[in-house]
Amino acid sequence: MSYDVVVPTGGRETLAALLVALGGGDGPLPGRIVVVDDRPAPAGPLALGDPPESLRELIEVHAGEGRGPAAARNTGWRRSRSRWVAFLDDDVLPEPGWRQALARDIDALADRAAGSQGRIRVPLPAERKPTDWERNTAGLERARWATADMAYRRDVLSALGGFDERFPRAYREDADLALRALDAGWEIAEGKRITVHPVRPAPRLVSVALQAGNADDVLMRALHGPGWRARADAPRGRLRRHLATTVAGAAGAAVLATRGPSKPSAALLGAWLAGTGELAWNRIAPGPRTPSEVTTMLMTSALIPPAASAHWIRGQMDRRRLLRHPPSKRPLPEAVLLDRDGTLIHDVPYNGDPSRVEPLPGAVEAVDGLRAAGVQLAVISNQSGVGRGLIGERDVAAVNSRVEELLGPLGPWLVCPHAPGDGCRCRKPLPGLVLAAAERLGVSPESCVVIGDIGADIEAARAAGARGVLVPTKATRREEVAAAPVVADSLREAVETILGPGGGA
Numbered sequence: 479m480s481y482d483v484v485v486p487t488g489g490r491e492t493l494a495a496l497l498v499a500l501g502g503g504d505g506p507l508p509g510r511i512v513v514v515d516d517r518p519a520p521a522g523p524l525a526l527g528d529p530p531e532s533l534r535e536l537i538e539v540h541a542g543e544g545r546g547p548a549a550a551r552n553t554g555w556r557r558s559r560s561r562w563v564a565f566l567d568d569d570v571l572p573e574p575g576w577r578q579a580l581a582r583d584i585d586a587l588a589d590r591a592a593g594s595q596g597r598i599r600v601p602l603p604a605e606r607k608p609t610d611w612e613r614n615t616a617g618l619e620r621a622r623w624a625t626a627d628m629a630y631r632r633d634v635l636s637a638l639g640g641f642d643e644r645f646p647r648a649y650r651e652d653a654d655l656a657l658r659a660l661d662a663g664w665e666i667a668e669g670k671r672i673t674v675h676p677v678r679p680a681p682r683l684v685s686v687a688l689q690a691g692n693a694d695d696v697l698m699r700a701l702h703g704p705g706w707r708a709r710a711d712a713p714r715g716r717l718r719r720h721l722a723t724t725v726a727g728a729a730g731a732a733v734l735a736t737r738g739p740s741k742p743s744a745a746l747l748g749a750w751l752a753g754t755g756e757l758a759w760n761r762i763a764p765g766p767r768t769p770s771e772v773t774t775m776l777m778t779s780a781l782i783p784p785a786a787s788a789h790w791i792r793g794q795m796d797r798r799r800l801l802r803h804p805p806s807k808r809p810l811p812e813a814v815l816l817d818r819d820g821t822l823i824h825d826v827p828y829n830g831d832p833s834r835v836e837p838l839p840g841a842v843e844a845v846d847g848l849r850a851a852g853v854q855l856a857v858i859s860n861q862s863g864v865g866r867g868l869i870g871e872r873d874v875a876a877v878n879s880r881v882e883e884l885l886g887p888l889g890p891w892l893v894c895p896h897a898p899g900d901g902c903r904c905r906k907p908l909p910g911l912v913l914a915a916a917e918r919l920g921v922s923p924e925s926c927v928v929i930g931d932i933g934a935d936i937e938a939a940r941a942a943g944a945r946g947v948l949v950p951t952k953a954t955r956r957e958e959v960a961a962a963p964v965v966a967d968s969l970r971e972a973v974e975t976i977l978g979p980g981g982g983a
């Protein structure tokens with residue numbers, strides 16, 4: 479069982495405690511712990527506290543650019559390399575033995591299982607009734623598929639395109655992904671591992687702010703149909719009552735303003751008051767009736783119905799625009815395998831001289847774009863100059879180092895040193911280098927894209943089951959261009975073809 483842990487974080491100090499908790503107890507260590515720093519404007523490096531020795535080497539921090547938890551989790555799992563990805567929120571505390579329990583949960587899964595859900599425990603005060611906010615947090619214990627602790631198979635995430643970034647908050651993006659997995663025929667199991675989710679301090683108006691989720695519910699219904707709540711076990715909530723209360727209040731105020739006090743205005747405002755009062759009582763009754771809690775409940779109960787209504791209307795207005803921009807259906811490749819000569823750098827035949835290395839225009843931006851998208855890289859290069867006795871392996875290595883000096887790290891280098899008559903299995907157009915690169919990167923050849931400048935690159939890709947993108951140069955033969963499945967004018971354009979418009983920019 480191999481797994482990576484992905485934690486998106488807004489920079490909360492709870493992250494340090496999570497890392498400590500993750501290090502406790504037995505069980506297999508993750509391959510890596512990918513922390514995605516999703517602070518919109520980081521003021522400095524992310525504070526990781528003092529992680530246990532055993533985990534320190536495994537932690538990688540990536541920038542999430544403040545685009546929200548769905549985008550941050552996508553950034554995270556795309557940088558993971560293990561078969562399983564365990565998502566944890568940055569404010570949870572896995573119980574001691576969590577790693578062992580996760581391994582057991584995953585081992586017990588059926589072949590059709592794409593995911594395993596952890597059990598969330600929200601500790602509540604024993605000595606008094608829980609507040610509205612505490613009860614709200616405790617709802618996580620009953621939520622299905624909450625990414626506070628949720629493990630998914632990486633290949634399923636890849637096939638589904640990951641989280642839908644049209645869900646901008648930590649709300650419904652988890653249920654949306656799970657429903658898409660179920661639609662694709664997968665199962666999601668309930669695990670036995672336990673993660674504690676303490677109640678965090680929240681601002682007084684948190685319950686009003688949470689009404690933004692009504693817009694996400696509109697998108698859920700548009701994407702998954704009216705039956706989505708039943709499938710996701712999501713209670714209906716009070717939206718209809720909030721709308722009625724808001725309409726009554728607004729109409730009552732309008733009638734009062736235009737015609738002065740009258741029976742209709744009194745009736746409408748009475749209905750508004752009744753609706754607001756009922757909501758307030760429903761929230762006050764089960765809680766601690768302290769002056770502070772009661773005041774908060776009265777104040778927020780007046781604000782919640784109009785806030786819910788406004789967010790619902792906003793969701794309705796955004797719905798069409800969002801539906802017109804579905805996330806890319808074609809998943810990103812796991813890796814891009816780059817030819818060297820004529821693709822990354824100008825082709826100098828049998829070059830053994832690092833000083834003659836010159837990147838092609840746009841090569842730096844192109845490989846940067848691939849790295850930014852979390853796509854792994856490798857270089858696959860025929861160097862028959864070695865087999866022909868024109869240059870040595872050391873010359874090739876020196877040239878390759880120079881390429882990386884100019885373009886940055888390009889992943890493993892797979893070089894075929896043989897001459898055409900040597901009968902090797904690696905010289906392109908044979909698939910050997912593509913297969914070896916995929917193996918080195920731990921991905922399937924089908925999830926790789928090869929970019930090269932001649933037909934042999936594209937043939938090698940095809941023979942290995944990978945996709946090929948040809949970026950012809952003047953030296954490329956016309957029939958090679960005609961035979962290529964995808965042709966791009968430049969390396970930059972090839973990368974755009976792979977990542978989508980603006981991808982990696």
Ligand SMILES: [Mg+2]
Nearest residue numbers: 817819820931
């Ligand atoms: Mg070439």
